[in-house]
Amino acid sequence: MRTFQLLFLSAGLSSVSTTSAQYAPTTANLTTVRSPLNHDITISYKSPDGACRSAFDHQKQYTGWVNVPGDYPTNLFFWFVEARQKSDVLTIWLNGGPGSSSLFGMFNGVGPCEIIEAGLDQYDTLASEWGWDRASNMLFIDQPNQVGFSYDTPTNGTLNILNNTRTTPPGGPVDDLPPHLFLNGTFSSLNPANTPNTTEDAAIAVWHMLQGFLSVFPQYNPPKQAALGVNLFAESYGGKYGPVFSDVWERQNAKRLNNTIPRNSTLEIHLAALGIVNGCIDDEIQAPYYPSFAVNNTYGFEGINSVRANLANASFYADGGCRDLLQQCRTAQNVYDPASSGNVDSVNEHCSQAYATCYRSVIEPFSESGRSFNDISQPARESFPSNIYIEYANSPAFQEAIEAGYAPIIVNDSYIGGVVRQYGNLSFSRVYQAGHAVPAFQPETAFQIFARIVMGTSLSTGDAVDLAAYATTGDAKADKHRDKLPAAPAPTCWLRAVPSTCSDDEVEMLRKDEGVIINGVLYASEGDWPLATRTTTSSVEAGAATSATQTLTGLFTATSTPRNGDVASRDPRGSVMAMVVAVSCTLFWIGTL
DSSP states (O other): OOOOOOOOSEEOSSOTTSOGGGSOOSOOSOEEEEOSSOTTOEEEEEOOTTSSOOSSTTOOEEEEEEEEOSSSOEEEEEEEEOOSSOOSOEEEEEOOTTTOOTHHHIIIIISSEEEEEEETTEEEEEEOTTOGGGTSEEEEEOOSTTSTTOBSSOEEEEEETTTTEEESSOOOOOTTOOGGGEEEEEEOOOOGGGSOSSHHHHHHHHHHHHHHHHHHOGGGSOOTTOSOOEEEEEETTHHHHHHHHHHHHHHHHHHHHTTSSOSTTOOOOOEEEEEEESOOOOHHHHTTHHHHHHHSSTTOOOOSOHHHHHHHHHHHHSTTSHHHHHHHHHHHHHHHOTTOOSOOHHHHHHHHHHHHHHIIIIIGGGGGGTBOSSOTTSBSSOOOSOSHHHHHHTSHHHHHHHTOOBEEEEOSSSOEEEEEEEETTEEEEEESSOOSSHHHHOHHHHHHHHHHHHHTBOTTTOOBOOTTTOBOOSBSOSOOOOOOOOOOOOOOOBGGGHHHHOOHHHHHHHHTTOSEEETTEEESSGGGSGGGSSOOOOHHHHHHTTOSHHHHSOOOOOSSOOTTOOBOOOTTOOOOOOOEEEEETTEEEEOOO
16 A cells, blocks of 8 residues: 655745744735535645646636535545536545545546656646546545544654654754755644544545535536446555445435435535556455565566565465454454444554554565565656655645546557456456556556446446446466566655655665756766756646547447557556455456466
């Protein structure tokens, strides 16, 4: 799974010597209205002009916060993007973590644009050819509370970027470290009592958020009589979020029908499809595959010694080992916390011990490979997908804009994107040459799978089918495909992700105030910055060649299987660990082997 530091509500981009300019203003240029259904819910929003270039100027975008009722302040951040062509389909995207902003997915393959460097401390965006707005209205949500731009109580503080610790109130540099290693900003309180402690609580908060958003923007709520409704797609820890959110929302729908909650002040969330991208679903099922994949993978790469892998695998099944402790955790929860409140200390201790043991004995040995948990083709300090979205999201211009049986998946006529096993509404797809964040590595393949899911067509070909009777034919397993291990991209030391992206030598450079920092990246010298030696093409010029309707709209329906059987490569991003999982009302899965 992937976790990221919180985005600042407002953040300084220089040292702590500058002060007030680094903090969020007390007022913002937002339209604030109460939900016409529930006056306890308010929504503050605006159009983020210029923040994310979409394929067409007519596509409306809204960013803002929905304040939802509860025991503590909850302001959930959202970013809405209209589809390129008029559509009744609404898709909600959630990143995982837990603690990852959904802007990661938005700016890395799923959303309407991608970020590029445009100069020193300057960024621009380009319309993404395969953004999912090509087939659906999109709603990206930062959740649970205090993740990304979602917040409880705005709190000024100072972030030490070397260890990601925060001090409140703001302070100055310590230990004779350079001032630029300390950033002032406005954060959430980081009070753990002010965020949901269970996935069900998080689901209710987002349900309230949707009640507010869809009551203020009813034109984006799919018609009740329509076959297509609301789709929920979630990545990584979204394997936990997705099923629980779906279940909670369906129970809320049932409560509306039996008048447990009032119909006239609530909306039905008609869930049509649940998609899970490389989801963390069940440690009891998935944990043993960490040591297994280290020695038996697509690329024939032996990341750790086979004896070490066998020992890690055996520890999972040993008496008192990972599997036993996971089962004890679940038994304790069923007996002592059947309501899943998350507030029973003895249950939490059982489960914490289980997780710690599983990680130490079964999962952590994979790290001895020196490879990324998210993509075995990259070193542990992975540089793709890029962290540039964090720098961009913390830039003054951006924050002003938002205020503050397997069958081939035939993507196009030239290559096969993966394999899918589908039976009616249930499917499981494996995507070739992709890491954990599938849409970032294989945007076209991920889009075609997504579009076929929400349209209810064959995931293999895109043909119209009767899902009540449809099933793919082909091999029973999806593990036959083999590839060469691609070259890993060059590592990048990001200022806002030092612990996960910077080497010991680079950390020492930062401590000694050596090197140069350009657009949030540490370089040994200014000459190492790519834009120092080449001219950047403006996004306006670059976009002009791809703005034609036939390029940026439309789906693909296969009429035959490509003869050469080629698969897509994303040089230099080609990678591993990729599968696709989708679940439904329609149930689909985009996941990892």
